[in-house]
């Protein structure tokens with residue numbers, strides 16, 4: 001199973017503030033939906049709460065918490081008490097790829113095991129953010145694909161869709 005991180009980060013690697021996103025980019029939302037549809041998505045408890053404590057439809061929502069019994073019990077939410085348990089749950093769905101969708105704490109712990117990073121690089125800087133994506137180690141990952149997207153009436157920031165792939169045989 002391929003382990004992929006999916007993230008939108010600014011030029012200074014900011015990803016969130018006050019448990020919310022920093023921008024509205026509808027095209028990035030569409031990209032995210034298409035990429036993850038019908039697949040397992042793994043997230044930290046705080047990211048789950050930032051989505052109103054509701055699962056994303058059409059995906060196998062796995063939520064990690066050290067106290068999983070405190071998570072609301074609902075259809076299409078699978079609690080996990082560790083990253084290892086989350087990955088085992090994803091594997092049990094027989095999928096070819098599992099998507100780690102944040103937030104900062106979970107990304108930090110998953111970078112070492114990721115095969116791929118889908119990075120939406122937002123061309124802006126947010127020095128006052130409180131959550132950040134770790135620096136991508138360019139000795140371990142290489143950009144395979146990048147598509148620039150301009151700002152427009154629906155997107156205040158320009159951004160770039162990047163796909164990073166782990167360099168063969170690279171170990172952290």
Ligand SMILES: NC(=O)c1ccc[n+]([C@@H]2O[C@H](COP(=O)([O-])OP(=O)(O)OC[C@H]3O[C@@H](n4cnc5c(N)ncnc54)[C@H](OP(=O)(O)O)[C@@H]3O)[C@@H](O)[C@H]2O)c1
Nearest residue numbers: 007008016019020044045046047065066102103104105106
């Ligand atoms: N821009 C983006 O692409 C993007 C994507 C996702 C999220 N975000 C943003 O990121 C922020 C949230 O990120 P965050 O770093 O604060 O929190 P987070 O990573 O979403 O969740 C952290 C929580 O996950 C649980 N956890 C972490 N590691 C664990 C482990 N090894 N075993 C068991 N449980 C573990 C703990 O939950 P318990 O405390 O319950 O034990 C921990 O408090 C928000 O601002 C959100 O909007 C941005």
